[in-house]
Amino acid sequence: MKTTLILGATPNPSRYAYLAAERLASRGHEIVPVGVKHGRVQGREILHGKPDVPEIDTVTLYVGPQHQPEYYDWLLRVAPRRIIFNPGTENPELGRLARENGIEVVHGCTLVMLAGGSY
Template identity: 45%
Template sequence: MKKTTLVIGASMKPNRYSNMAIKRLVTNNQPTVALGLREGEVAGVKIEKEKIVFEDIDTVTLYIGAKNQPEYYEYLVELQPNRVIFNPGTENPELYRILTKNKIDFINACTLVMLSTNQY
């Protein structure tokens, strides 16, 4: 059974990497949910504005910079995902410590590359 991915920083703009990631996740039959600044839809995935406590999130992939991440710290811990992917430009040592303390794995990687090389 495939596990759900949460994209944080989702955008409806086609040139944004979060948008490309949602499309690629859907193409790869990965169940996907998304959070963004504006509600909308990408590839059939509804972008939510509110921090919904989704059930059974396996992976969170971040597309927001470190300065915008603090408001998500408690939310990420509450979700208890198996891993968090820090895409290029989202690295954050403070959040690494919080995730480690809460026994949540994380990696610095590119979701798009991971999907295209079957490492997701």
């Protein structure tokens, strides 16, 4: 399976980013958790800042639009095939930048996409 970067990863099991990591991993997806929280999710250390990452197919966002600008350049360098804007993370500016760089923009919920088989 292709690799998904979870931006806004957290070790808190009550958060949607945690649930997404859990469900992605349970379905065989490789995950790369990146966030500001310290800890582990699905056995993987949460990376901080703008780390070097392997080839990424999908970025799923769990970071609000007010905190996204610091990641713009890094996300464009990571060059995923698509970025999923989960509810509450919608950002027209990042969406435009992504499309201009050939990255598919999806407005949806990773958890719903996984449950419905459209991930």
